[in-house]
Amino acid sequence: xxxxxxxxxxxxxxxxxxxxxxxxxxxxxxxxxxxxxxxxxxxxxxxxxxxxxxxxxxxxxxxxxxxxxxxxxxxxxxxxxxxxxxxxxxxxxxxxxxxxxxxxxxxxxxxxxxx
Amino acid sequence: xxxxxxxxxxxxxxxxxxxxxxxxxxxxxxxxxxxxxxxxxxxxxxxxxxxxxxxxxxxxxxxxxxxxxxxxxxxxxxxxxxxxxxxxxxxxxxxxxxxxxxxxxxxxxxxxxxxxxxxxxxxxxxxxxxxxxxxxxxxxxxxxxxx
Numbered sequence: 001x002x003x004x005x006x007x008x009x010x011x012x013x014x015x016x017x018x019x020x021x022x023x024x025x026x027x028x029x030x031x032x033x034x035x036x037x038x039x040x041x042x043x044x045x046x047x048x049x050x051x052x053x054x055x056x057x058x059x060x061x062x063x064x065x066x067x068x069x070x071x072x073x074x075x076x077x078x079x080x081x082x083x084x085x086x087x088x089x090x091x092x093x094x095x096x097x098x099x100x101x102x103x104x105x106x107x108x109x110x111x112x113x114x115x
Numbered sequence: 116x117x118x119x120x121x122x123x124x125x126x127x128x129x130x131x132x133x134x135x136x137x138x139x140x141x142x143x144x145x146x147x148x149x150x151x152x153x154x155x156x157x158x159x160x161x162x163x164x165x166x167x168x169x170x171x172x173x174x175x176x177x178x179x180x181x182x183x184x185x186x187x188x189x190x191x192x193x194x195x196x197x198x199x200x201x202x203x204x205x206x207x208x209x210x211x212x213x214x215x216x217x218x219x220x221x222x223x224x225x226x227x228x229x230x231x232x233x234x235x236x237x238x239x240x241x242x243x244x245x246x247x248x249x250x251x252x253x254x255x256x257x258x259x260x261x262x
Contacts, residue, residue, distance in 0.1 A: 025175050026139040058171050059232035067229040087164070094239050095232055096221045 004028035004054075006035050014046040014114050015039055016082075016107070020053040023061030032061075036068045036079075045077025046114050050107070052083030062091060069101065078102075082110045126155050129196050134189040135174070137182035137207075142174045145192055149203060156196045157262060165240035166201070166260055172233035173205045173256050181207030181254055200242070200261040208253040214246045 004021035017035065022028045039047060049065070051057075057065075065081070072079040080102040084092065092098045104110035131152065135141035149170045150163050158166065174190060182188040188208040195202040220231045237244050243259040 024171070025142065025179075058168065058175070059230075059236050060175065062232055063229040066227055070227055070229075091236075094235065096226060100226055 004031045006031060008035075008039075011111050013044075014048055014111055015044045016048045016050055018050045018053070022056040023054055023064060024056065024058045025060035029060050029064040032064050032068060036071055040071065040075050040077070045072060045075055047072055047077065047079045048082050048104075048107075048110050048114075049079065050082045051085065051088055054085065054088060057088055057091060062095060062097065066097065066100070078114060080104065080110055080113065082107060126151075128152070128155075130194065132191065132193045134191050135178075136186045137178045137184055137188050137190060138186055139175075139178065139184075142171060142178060145174055145190075146171045149192070149194055152194045152196070153201055153260070156201050158201070158260070162260060162262070166203070169237045169240040169244075169258055169260070170203060170205075172236045173203070173258065176233050176256075177205055177207035177209075177254070180212070181209035183209060197259075200259055203241075203258045203260070204255060205258075206249060206253050206255045211248045211252075211254040 004019060004023055004027065007018040007020070009016040009018065019032070023032060036047070049068070069079045082104050084103055089098070092101065102113065104113065133145070133148065135145045146167055150167050153163055153166045174192075177190040178184065182190060191206040193204040214234065217234055218225050218231060220226070220228065220235055225231065237256075237258065241258040241260045245257045247255050247257075249255050
């Protein structure tokens with residue numbers, strides 16, 4: 001079984017990526033990077049990452065979230081985060097990245113915020 | 116290797132030393148071994164999470180930045196069950212680095228960098244972290260987690 005499974009949903013022009021598994025150095029980080037690259041290549045620039053089922057993330061995974069954020073911004077798009085677990089929220093607080101990302105607990109509110 | 120086998124290798128031991136080769140795929144098993152050892156030493160879930168994070172970051176640094184993914188070089192791990200905690204020592208065989216020169220990833224100018232947060236996590240999840248150059252080459256990081 002893959003370290004990280006990414007399932008894509010569409011809500012209008014917003015792409016929701018449901019992430020399930022671990023985002024750690026190696027396979028998990030690469031899977032996220034490749035998916036973001038592909039979405040940008042397809043012109044999908046409004047991306048909501050749903051981390052509700054991400055049980056574990058390391059500094060490499062956090063770095064991949066940052067890289068995704070900057071890659072999407074560079075293309076004139078927006079990337080936001082949904083359903084952070086307490087542990088991931090703590091890690092983003094430690095790294096002061098809660099000041100960088102738009103974070104939501106409710107999918108409807110997150111989707112509305114794009115427009 | 117299955118978790119129960121890893122556990123049998125660590126249970127009841129006061130100290131264990133083992134090596135992994137310098138590849139990303141080897142990190143997970145070494146982390147599992149360290150947490151099995153810590154669990155046997157009596158650490159609770161929160162502390163085990165911290166040990167998992169700190170060991171994973173230290174191993175990633177050793178494999179990627181220390182040994183530069185050179186699979187001919189090993190990373191050595193020593194776990195010691197102290198009376199009131201655990202000591203974790205990780206040695207690579209790279210050129211070493213000056214930890215004081217590592218940029219603070221929480222500085223505003225570094226926030227959007229893709230890497231450089233591992234040392235911050237190590238400091239955050241264990242009680243003490245020390246780096247030193249090994250006399251015969253390579254870098255040693257020693258971490259202490261109190262019970």
